[in-house]
Amino acid sequence: MxxxxxxxxxxxxxxxxxxxxxxxxxxxxxxxxxxxxxxxxxxxxxxxxxxxxxxxxxxxxxxxxxxxxxxxxxxxxxxxxxxxxxxxxxxxxxxxxxxxxxxxxxxxxxxxxxxxxxxxxxxxxxxxxxxxxxxxxxxxxxxxxxxxxxLANVGRRPSFERLAALVMHLYRQLEGLRLVKDGTILWPLTQQHIADLLGLSTVHVNRVLRRLINSGLIRLDGRRLTVVDPGALAEIAGVDLEKPLRRPLI
Amino acid sequence: MxxxxxxxxxxxxxxxxxxxxxxxxxxxxxxxxxxxxxxxxxxxxxxxxxxxxxxxxxxxxxxxxxxxxxxxxxxxxxxxxxxxxxxxxxxxxxxxxxxxxxxxxxxxxxxxxxxxxxxxxxxxxxxxxxxxxxxxxxxxxxxxxxxxxxLANVGRRPSFERLAALVMHLYRQLEGLRLVKDGTILWPLTQQHIADLLGLSTVHVNRVLRRLINSGLIRLDGRRLTVVDPGALAEIAGVDLEKPLRRPLI
DNA sequence: CGTTGGGTTGACTCCACTCAAAAGATGTGG
DNA sequence: CCACATCTTTTGAGTGGAGTCAACCCAACG
Structure with missing residues (x-):
């Protein structure tokens, strides 16, 4: 391993x-x-x-x-x-x-x-x-x-918003790292990972993810994820789409 | 306020x-x-x-x-x-x-x-x-x-165990502070606080808390909580009852 | 090829939520 | 000391979101 x-x-x-x-x-x-x-x-x-x-x-x-x-x-x-x-x-x-x-x-x-x-x-x-x-x-x-x-996401948001928040959180982070290209980011997460991240079962993640895709808010092909309308997704996710915060680097 | x-x-x-x-x-x-x-x-x-x-x-x-x-x-x-x-x-x-x-x-x-x-x-x-x-x-x-x-508690444990873990977490912390007397600690939390801590509704907290009390594992009178059998509760909570960790104090 | 890990879907169950009402508790001002 | 408002706890009834179980598909891979 x-x-x-x-x-x-x-x-x-x-x-x-x-x-x-x-x-x-x-x-x-x-x-x-x-x-x-x-x-x-x-x-x-x-x-x-x-x-x-x-x-x-x-x-x-x-x-x-x-x-x-x-x-x-x-x-x-x-x-x-x-x-x-x-x-x-x-x-x-x-x-x-x-x-x-x-x-x-x-x-x-x-x-x-x-x-x-x-x-x-x-x-x-x-x-x-x-x-x-x-x-x-x-x-x-x-x-x-x-x-x-x-914690706030898992404790107080329903699964759809919870997943949206995860995607937008990553989107923002990767933006700061210049790793977003045309709204597309790398997506190495399996549905099992997402489930363990959000406190859900894999089956439920599958359904919610499919709903998110069908709603047209994101696209997912293989290991790449595209946020079609970051503003709309951020709205659902309940996160503000400010520029990424400054962070330390040793 | x-x-x-x-x-x-x-x-x-x-x-x-x-x-x-x-x-x-x-x-x-x-x-x-x-x-x-x-x-x-x-x-x-x-x-x-x-x-x-x-x-x-x-x-x-x-x-x-x-x-x-x-x-x-x-x-x-x-x-x-x-x-x-x-x-x-x-x-x-x-x-x-x-x-x-x-x-x-x-x-x-x-x-x-x-x-x-x-x-x-x-x-x-x-x-x-x-x-x-x-x-x-x-x-x-x-x-x-x-x-x-x-986060792990809220994301991956059912409500009964989740509440048990909260109680034991506090019990351990307060033990390190010498604020446990005969298994009894101060309990200033309303059921609303517990709900917002554990990602549950107040109604559900009420039922689970009552279940925990009826099971004889804890007692609650007014604003004092007694852990009847710390070992048993720790077992349910899924936390080890080691001595409290050392911490910094400025 | 067979195997394995990941994704998808349906049927069914149940844990936890909502709505609602009422009974203590606590507190405030008259 | 009582009347009234507010907060907290309790309980019931009904609902629904998310879990479980199970089967199946598909792609990657040795």
Whole structure:
């Protein structure tokens, strides 16, 4: 299942394509130089691999450079709750440092390229880089807010709106990452994933998804999803279609 | 609704009763001296007051010294999702610093005493106190994990177990705070609060709560709740009854 | 090819919601 | 101390959204 392949060819942080995006804060030279040293290397992971397991102590910290992952909890009865999706720029494994062991697991949805960071050297951040320390807290706060929005979605919205909100949430995130082309985004999620994300059964997801497609609001062919009318979908989803929020990137 | 009353009599941080609890890290002298200066004063809030409102920019940071609060989102249709309960030691308003404005609101459940901190001086933490910076990130990570557990609970557990999990979660938290006496805890939640916490209707909460009481697992008289058999309830709730996790306290 | 994982559909069930009414509780002002 | 309003809890009846079970289709793949 889990297959981690260390990479030899790495991208220098200075020329990182992600970092150039306007949603991210611009690091100064000292910070950038440190991040470069903080980074151990890169890693490729196949789709469907477990990257971190709940209860374990991860050896490294990661950032997603390319691809999608998700964080999840397994329930006693074998059920699964997906806590959040992770997209390029997102941090993986910060929990370990703070809470001792991972409380949740992380799995890749697509083939993924990760940046790998040294866990020991994270303390250097707190000791010498105030702004980066702030960014770490900021990242944690962003992560928390994402889960909060998901909780409100699952707890208080009917399945149709719930699904619409999921699509629009991803649409907005990917917009900030410049990963929306003509209203079309990558859609690596199976209906099982969607069910575990939204607290529904797969059968019901199938029906609701079909209803959403038949309503003409979205189109779905293979692993690509097109939002036909983002404004209308956002209305149903109950999310405002503001520009994506700025986020930290280590 | 909102009534904030500044207090004159304040407790010095060195002799803070909370800080003595074993769940908290021991601060060194420099840190403690700083926190003392970081703290502006204390504040009393009546039960049912809005302390922070979504969309606004809070002037201060708070810590709960005594009493309960909750964080919540309002939905378009007027519904409410409670994101988490806040107990003594919990931070209020960190989001503002990170995300610009509050994304959620905060309201008091009981009469509450808050410690008030200067927002500007939070930067001093990042600049001069690495360990406290870490603690801030740690606090954010703890907050996130709490919401994650709630999400899994709401998304993947039937109402009976869901309610049991809520009770046991609180029981454990309060145990760490030495606020459990003979298996009895304060219970300031109305059935409406429980409904908004668990993603249920008030009517259904009433029936499930009654079922839980009739099963003999808990007792409820007025505003006090007794867990008759913590082990059995934890079993149903699907949570392990480990000792409460260590948490940061600024 | 057979196998496997994902998607689709129908029939049936049930958990949780809505609507509605009424009985405590609590609080306020006269 | 009573009258009245409001909040909270309780209970019943009826409905419906979402779950389960089961079968089948399809595409990918070894």
């Amino acid at each position: 889990a297959r981690l392949e260390p990479m030899s060819t790495t991208t220098p942080c200075q020329r990182c394509a992600l970092r150039a995006l306007p949603i991210y804060r611009r690091l100064n030279e000292a910070e950038l130089a440190f991040v470069e040293k903080f980074k151990i290397g890169e890693m490729e992971v196949q789709a469907g691999s477990d990257i971190l397991l709940a209860g374990t102590h991860s050896a490294h910290l990661f950032t997603i450079y390319d691809g999608w992952c998700f964080r999840y909890d397994l329930m006693e009865d074998g059920g699964r709750q997906i806590l959040s999706l992770l997209l390029p720029g997102d941090f993986i494994g910060l929990q370990t440092e703070m809470l001792g062991t991972m409380q949740h697991s992380v799995q890749s949805l697509t083939d993924v390229r990760l940046c790998v960071f040294s866990r020991e050297r994270i303390w250097t951040i707190f000791e010498r880089f105030p702004q980066l320390s702030f960014d770490l807290t900021w990242a944690a706060a962003c992560g928390e807010r994402t889960v909060e929005v998901a | 909102a009534r904030l009353e500044p207090m004159s009599t304040t407790t010095p941080c060195q002799r803070c009763a909370l800080r003595a609890l074993p769940i908290y890290r021991r601060l060194n002298e420099a840190e403690l001296a700083f926190v003392e200066k970081f703290k502006i004063g204390e504040m009393e809030v009546q039960a049912g007051s809005d302390i922070l409102l979504a969309g606004t920019h809070s002037a201060h940071l708070f810590t709960i010294y005594d009493g309960w609060c909750f964080r919540y989102d309002l939905m378009e249709d007027g519904g409410r999702q409670i994101l988490s309960l806040l107990l003594p030691g919990d931070f209020i308003g960190l989001q503002t610093e990170m995300l610009g404005t509050m994304q959620h609101s905060v309201q008091s459940l009981t009469d509450v005493r808050l410690c008030v901190f200067s927002r500007e001086r939070i930067w001093t933490i990042f600049e001069r106190f690495p360990q406290l910076s870490f603690d801030l990130t740690w606090a954010a990570a703890c907050g996130e994990r709490t919401v994650e557990v709630a």
